[in-house]
Amino acid sequence: MVTQPSKLFLIILTLTLVFPAGDTFAEDFRLLRIGTGGLHGVYYPIGNALAEGITSSNIATGLIAVAQTSGGSVANVQALTSGDIEAGLVQADVALWALRGEGPFTGEEGRPVRALASLYPEQLQILVRRDAQIHRVTDFRGKTISLDVAGSGTLAVMRIILAAHGLSENDFNPVYLKPEFTTERLADGKLHGISLVAGIPVKAIAEIAGQEFSFLPIDPDIASIITHEHPYLVPSVIPAETYSGRPEIPTMEVNALLLVHEGLDEDLVYAMTAAIWDEQTQALLRSAHSQGRSVTLESAVHGLSVPLHSGAIRFYQEQKLLPKEEPTS
Ligand code: GLU
Numbered sequence: 001m002v003t004q005p006s007k008l009f010l011i012i013l014t015l016t017l018v019f020p021a022g023d024t025f026a027e028d029f030r031l032l033r034i035g036t037g038g039l040h041g042v043y044y045p046i047g048n049a050l051a052e053g054i055t056s057s058n059i060a061t062g063l064i065a066v067a068q069t070s071g072g073s074v075a076n077v078q079a080l081t082s083g084d085i086e087a088g089l090v091q092a093d094v095a096l097w098a099l100r101g102e103g104p105f106t107g108e109e110g111r112p113v114r115a116l117a118s119l120y121p122e123q124l125q126i127l128v129r130r131d132a133q134i135h136r137v138t139d140f141r142g143k144t145i146s147l148d149v150a151g152s153g154t155l156a157v158m159r160i161i162l163a164a165h166g167l168s169e170n171d172f173n174p175v176y177l178k179p180e181f182t183t184e185r186l187a188d189g190k191l192h193g194i195s196l197v198a199g200i201p202v203k204a205i206a207e208i209a210g211q212e213f214s215f216l217p218i219d220p221d222i223a224s225i226i227t228h229e230h231p232y233l234v235p236s237v238i239p240a241e242t243y244s245g246r247p248e249i250p251t252m253e254v255n256a257l258l259l260v261h262e263g264l265d266e267d268l269v270y271a272m273t274a275a276i277w278d279e280q281t282q283a284l285l286r287s288a289h290s291q292g293r294s295v296t297l298e299s300a301v302h303g304l305s306v307p308l309h310s311g312a313i314r315f316y317q318e319q320k321l322l323p324k325e326e327p328t329s
Contacts, residue, residue: 030268032065035076035088037152038178039069042199042289043089043256046119049288050258053281060271071151071178074104078151080261081111087272091122091153091197092232092255096305104156112262114309116273118302119256120294122197123238124157126216126251127205132192134216137165143192144173146182154197157254160230164222183208197254199291200242215249223252232305255303262309269311277319297321 034051037043047067054065068085070076076088077098090098090113097103098111105111128134132143140162147169148154155176162168175182175191182194183204193216196202209215215238223235236253240246258276260269275281277297285292301308301321308316316322 029062029064032063033085034065034067035070035079035085036067037072038180040179040204042291044069045288047089049284050276053284054272054275057275057278059278060275071149073153075151077111080113087258087260090257090259092257092305093230094153094156095257095259099306113259113306114262115304115306116258116260116309116312117300118304119258120199120291121253122256123200124197124252126193126195127213128193128216130212130214134193140172142172145193146175146177146191147195149176149178154195157197158195160226164226179204200238206243209243217250218252220250260309266311269309270314273312273315
């Protein structure tokens with residue numbers, strides 16, 4: 001019996017013939033894994049656009065970037081620290097907690113994370129069934145609400161929101177699932193509410209947000225108290241008509257950052273930074289999601305909660321976004 005060589009075998013054979021020295025391949029190409037979020041979030045399409053932009057950039061030759069799905073911000077910090085990814089999208093509040101060993105990282109050493117850029121704002125979105133009679137967060141008592149998975153930034157934010165309302169996860173029936181598993185359950189009545197911190201609009205929410213659902217507002221006074229303790233989580237609104245027929249909804253927002261490990265090579269981070277602000281990557285971002293338009297070079301160094309990586313600093317100094325450091329004599 002003649003067996004066909006597997007596709008992987010043919011790829012390896014081709015690479016071996018093209019790069020016979022073995023490690024020449026490794027020297028000429030560098031794989032960059034970008035941690036994103038769930039399939040129904042915004043990190044994933046934005047991460048894909050960044051990966052495609054970096055890979056096809058003429059500035060950063062030899063880089064092959066791929067976007068990977070993940071639990072979200074907290075999982076991305078963990079994967080960055082363990083070397084399982086080279087870059088990751090992380091909420092600014094989660095990034096600061098990682099640096100300081102606070103919040104989900106309490107009791108741990110500060111994580112060696114650095115920023116490459118500030119990207120776009122993410123809004124807390126809580127969608128509830130109208131028949132569940134939930135008008136404020138305190139009405140969660142006795143209800144079944146999804147708070148996203150343990151690796152998500154959403155869960156970290158929801159815990160702060162709950163605490164600010166005098167609630168804990170013991171007061172209701174919490175469910176820990178990514179939105180790809182919750183929107184249908186919400187529509188079927190198996191869940192009373194779902195939550196997600198993500199760039200607006202979220203397609204999966206827009207698809208189900210009929211008149212049987214409403215968005216839960218966050219009281220601006222409570223939001224201000226939260227900001228006092230968590231300065232990167234700020235009061236904001238989901239503007240009217242973001243979701244068809246909906247009025248403005250008061251909520252909270254946080255910036256999404258692109259992070260790398262502090263120890264990542266400076267020239268590599270410089271090349272990644274330059275590739276992201278290339279016009280081609282900008283066009284990819286704009287077509288990936290409407291928040292792609294918020295990803296601008298001008299805002300790249302604003303709203304950062306952790307220090308920039310030295311490779312990114314070099315690029316932003318050249319672009320005159322940051323002052324050049326005076327040589328000390
Ligand atoms: N901000 C969310 C998190 O960190 C992810 C949102 C998204 O996937 O767009 O869990």
